[in-house]
Amino acid sequence: MKQDMTVILAKEGHPDAFRKLYEEHGHRIYRIAFRHTQSQQDAEDIMQETFIKAFKRIDTFKFQLAQSFSAWLNTICLNCTIDHFRRQRSKRQDRQVSLTDLYNELHTHNPSPEKTIETEQAAEHIRESLALLPAKQRLIFEMRYHQQLPIKDIAHDLQCSQSTVKTQIFRAQRRLRKTLEPIWGKP
């Protein structure tokens, strides 16, 4: 109820209410963004974008739809994350390196307790391969298989159907599996 009052005041344009909402939700939104991006700078950018969009569109937030403000903010954050991934992906299109080559490098080195350069590169490649997935596919794959969220929750958060989520997961898996098939096919 207290939070509803803050939202009502924000809808009326009260600057203190904006600040209060930011203080209540800022850290949580940052953490969501960080889990997806694993970068402080990117997560802060997404958080800023989320609040700017939310505050500018706060008139469109409707209490009668039984929608909580935090869920509404989460949806905006996820959409901002998708936009961020899209921008990131377009920058990375030409930088794909073969995972097989990196794998060969890894395989020829003796295991060491410390991370080798090859291990670092392979890890980076894995992150790059994820970054090259279409933005929504990447986000859904991460939510399902990194954050272990149920399909139902992902569909709710992204406001899409469960079948859409399943399709996107299937496509992401197919793409990612292709990067491993050359390694599996080696004698």
Next chain:
Amino acid sequence: MNCQETHDLLTIAVYGRLTSSQKEELQAHLQTCPECAAKYEKTVPLMDLRSEVTDIDIPEPDLERSWDVISEKVLGHRSFLQRLFGTWAQIPTRKWALAACSLLAVFVLGYFAGRQVLGPGRSDLGLGGAGSAPAGEVVAVYSDTSFTEYADSLRPVLVSFLNRDGVETPEALRVLEQQLVSDMLVRTRLLKDLAYGSEDESLLELLQDMEFILMSLRNLDPTDRDSAQHLAGLIREKKVPLRLQEFRSARSTF
């Protein structure tokens, strides 16, 4: 579980994280399928390379810096009235300066308009003297042009004071605030002088209350919360904002 599903799990093991039940299913299949076991062996070096980000690993964000960006982009687009009458603490200084100048200009114009009505050469505002315009007429002229504006200017000042809720006003704003209150006090006294001749007791009473409240506001020590609370209680008790609103909307002359 078939081989196809096993390949999916191996993919997830590299690019995501397997749950414990998925790990068990995988192990069960690997024990019965040498081909998948071979693929698993080849996948092992790539597993768990993604850094596991825990809550402890998440660096603290610079929330204040981010707020600066957000407030500039969001509040920077807010209208003048929203900014002026939102809260005392958040309003940029230049807006207050503009508001104070506007009120001062209104006061000066009102003052000279009043003098013009009273006739040349008159320095006092007494209304009963020989040769002056009839009291009711003078007051009516003044009220038509200025009282609405006076009430509109004063009401947000009072409402903001009542809603301040213990928030400390920055020093720069406090100076402008004081200037604004002083200007309103001068205008109140001018109107009160005019109201003496109007025989409107309720208006005179309102203006006398306003004079007392504005004087108290002007002399209020910003650190003295008890006095501020007492004054806020007085304003509420006397229903000053409501009376101002009633005068503004229901009366055209006084």
